[in-house]
Every structure is written in C-alpha cells, then in structure tokens.
Amino acid sequence: MVSRIRERVPTAKLVYNNSPSFNWTLNFRQQVFDAWETEGRDLSNYERANLMAASYDESELAQAADDRVRSFQRDAAREAGVFHHLITLPTYHTAALSTDNLAKGYFGDEGMLAYVAGVQRREIREQLACVKHQDMAGSNMGDDHKSYFSGEAALKAGGKDNTMNQFG
Secondary structure (H helix, E strand, O other): OHHHHHHHOOOOOEEEEOOOOOOHHHHHHHHHHHHHHHHOOOOOOOOHHHOOOHHHOOOHHHHHHHHHHHHHHHHHHHHHOEEEEEOOOHHHHHHHHHHHHHHHHHOOOOOOHHHHHHHHHHHHHOOOHHHHHHHHHOHHHHHHHHHHHHHHHOOOOOOOOOHHHHHO
16 A cells, blocks of 8 residues: 555655554564465464463563564554554553553552552653642632632632642
C-alpha cells in the first residue's frame, strides 16, 4: 500500500494509527510464531491458537514479539516513511484500566490504601501537577472572585487549611 502511495505522491507525509482495537500482543506473537515455523525452529512449547496466554508472557517468543512491538514505530518510519504515529483513545483505555484496578482494591481488602498507595503517592513522587487539582480546576480563581466581592468574609476553597496546601 505504501509503495502505491509513493508512486503517486513520493513526498507524502504518512500518518499511522497505532489502534488499540488491534490486538498487538496476539498479532505480533503470531508473526514471530509463523516466522520461526518457516525457519524450522522447534515450536513444541507453543500453541499458535493460545498465544495470548499469560503463561507465554516471559517466553522467548513473547520477548521476540515485544521487541517487534517496541521497534514498530522506528521501523515503520525508516522502511515506510511514516512521518507520525498516533494512538487513538489512549486516555479512554488507561482510565478504564486504572479505574477498574482502583475499584477492585478500594472496595476490596485494601480500602483507602488502594487509592493512597496506587494513585496519590505515585502522583506525589512523580511530581504530577494533578496533585494540586484544586488549582487546575480553577478554585483559586473562584476564591479571588469571592474575595473581590465579599472581602475577608468570603468562604473560600483555598486558604491555609485547604487540602491542596498539604502537597506544597
């Protein structure tokens, strides 16, 4: 396909969608399996129909497939002239996974520790700006507005006792 595009528009800047709808693990494991089969390698430790099994995750085949996934963008840029790679809806998928994992711990044995250790502590240690979500949500602007109109009598989200100030 790329060759046909290059025939018509040799300088085309191509974009590739690294779609989450594509099962990257299975497809790349199948590619490695098929390549090894062609090479005559011993595949007796693998079932092609079951390559998604977690039991294969640390296998030589899985590592070879992961190497292909890891270099996919660089290889496509070099070999097919792909200018930009994008991935559709990554935040949807990461939010769904992290929310599911948090809910399992939060409503399970970990309770609030699931959030504290799994989310908040990591945000603080990785210095993510979202730790101070009140600022990001504009609470400080609301407080300024209230102060302007109500002076010292304003009920504010901020102030010295605000939870946001604990993360300074």
